[in-house]
Amino acid sequence: MACKIPHERKAAITAALAGGWVADAASLGLHWLYNSERIAEVGGQTPEFLPPRADYYTKGFGYFAHEGKHVGDVSHYGAATGVLTDSLLANNAALDVRDYQRRFRAFFGPGGQWRGFIDNPTRITLENFNANEREAVKQAQDTMPAGLTEKQKRVLVQKVMPYTRRLSGDQLAQPVREAINLTYKEAKVQEAGVHLAETIDRYLVRESGADDMQLPAVSKLPPLVACFCGSSDLMEVTEAAVRVTNNNDDAVAWAKCAALLLDRLFQGEGLSGAMDAAITEAPDQESLNRARAGSELNGVGAGDTFGRTCYLHEAMPVIFHILNHAGSYTEAIRANIHCGGDSCGRAWIIGPAMAAIHGVGGETGIPLSWLAKVTNAASRYEDIESLLVS
Structure with a gap:
């Protein structure tokens, strides 16, 4: 499997994806x-x-x-990015919304792997999955064949619910029949079960996210942008991925701004040009232009001016300020932490x-010692390499 990126940009994009894990941790x-002051x-x-x-x-x-977290662990943002990465890896670097939804629900929902904070869009998205599923079951039951008790x-x-939660389309019929056959040998009952499963599958909605305009809308974007780098489909897949967790028009617009910024940087464009392009997608272009003004890096001042919370209209200007004024990866990450609030x-x-700009090592790139501090670093970086193999 591979993201279709130019060979000469692979090192920079590899560094960029690693740079997300390091910055979060x-x-x-x-x-x-x-x-x-306390920071x-x-x-x-x-x-x-x-x-x-x-x-x-x-x-x-x-x-x-x-x-309960330790040095090197990542936040729920990193966990969600890992879920999308796993989905991209499983689907030949393509976005399969249903697969992403299933993995997200399995990872963050009851019995899942995640142990930690659950943010508002994740909590509501999980609730929406359940509500959407109940409605799909109701719709399917209304069209079930006559004659069943x-x-x-x-x-x-x-019988069918475990399969509709992890399979879809042509994958459903055989395992559903086999599961029903354990209890009902009659062909008509088995066919009714297949009809039920396929109808539920059709009614499950793609836009499952919360009406929420916070940072989870953009934090998962780096691996998606890498897979669609330079593609005319980038804006479409960005919206589709964002609406899984953040079904909000402003969140989508800010996500397109962030995705376009990363896309231009991943392709090797200079920061100024990348920002110029990205701003055209932003709901509040004026705030981003103000954030770029001046010549001095001041993360604390940016937080004072634009805000430090999780909302995108506060976070994106702070991000633009730090990117525009920091001279190295280390300087940017420290300025972001000193700013406070939703630094992760x-x-x-x-x-x-x-990291796309400065790479790894040297005076301005990701410090090698920082790369090693990330929990499960080897598997994180192995996933990046697998995603970007050509």
């Missing part, structure tokens, strides 16, 4: 601490890769969300953008 220790007091000039500790939040306003109908729903969410655009 580096920011976790002080994530959602809003008081910049400076705790982290000094090197606030990256601190262990998440509740006592950091005893002064100044903040929310400690990462109990109420007991048979209930059993058929129980912003990290998923700042980290890949700066």
